[in-house]
Amino acid sequence: MESCNDKVRAALSATFDKVYLNTESMSEENNRVECCTHGNRYPAYVCHHLNLQKPVGFYEPFASDPSVVYSNDELSAWCDACDEVLMRIGKWNEESESFAKIKLVCDACFFDMKELNLGYQAG
Ligand SMILES: [Zn+2]
Numbered sequence: 001m002e003s004c005n006d007k008v009r010a011a012l013s014a015t016f017d018k019v020y021l022n023t024e025s026m027s028e029e030n031n032r033v034e035c036c037t038h039g040n041r042y043p044a045y046v047c048h049h050l051n052l053q054k055p056v057g058f059y060e061p062f063a064s065d066p067s068v069v070y071s072n073d074e075l076s077a078w079c080d081a082c083d084e085v086l087m088r089i090g091k092w093n094e095e096s097e098s099f100a101k102i103k104l105v106c107d108a109c110f111f112d113m114k115e116l117n118l119g120y121q122a123g
């Protein structure tokens with residue numbers, strides 16, 4: 001049975017091609033993710049430790065705003081453990097990325113995780 005996760009995985013590998021090829025010409029229509037919970041959304045990237053059940057820490061490269069639409073892959077975040085590795089190594093490289101195992105989520109899930117971890121009230 002094809003699960004929603006298969007679709008997410010396919011989208012993730014396509015996005016990773018884009019990230020590693022460093023192309024900026026991807027059209028906006030392709031830049032979408034099919035979320036099991038939220039439907040067709042913009043993508044966000046989080047380490048595989050982040051989840052919607054329990055807080056694990058939440059770090060992001062800039063302070064994202066849930067009322068803003070981020071349509072260019074700007075959203076990313078990682079947990080306490082990943083931040084420790086990142087601080088030790090000093091940057092994202094093969095080692096820190098293989099520890100984080102960045103996964104693709106939708107922007108709505110991203111802000112749900114942010115809320116769970118930082119406890120801010122969205123609305
Ligand atoms: Zn992590």
Ligand SMILES: [Zn+2]
Nearest residue numbers: 035038106109
């Ligand atoms: Zn979602």
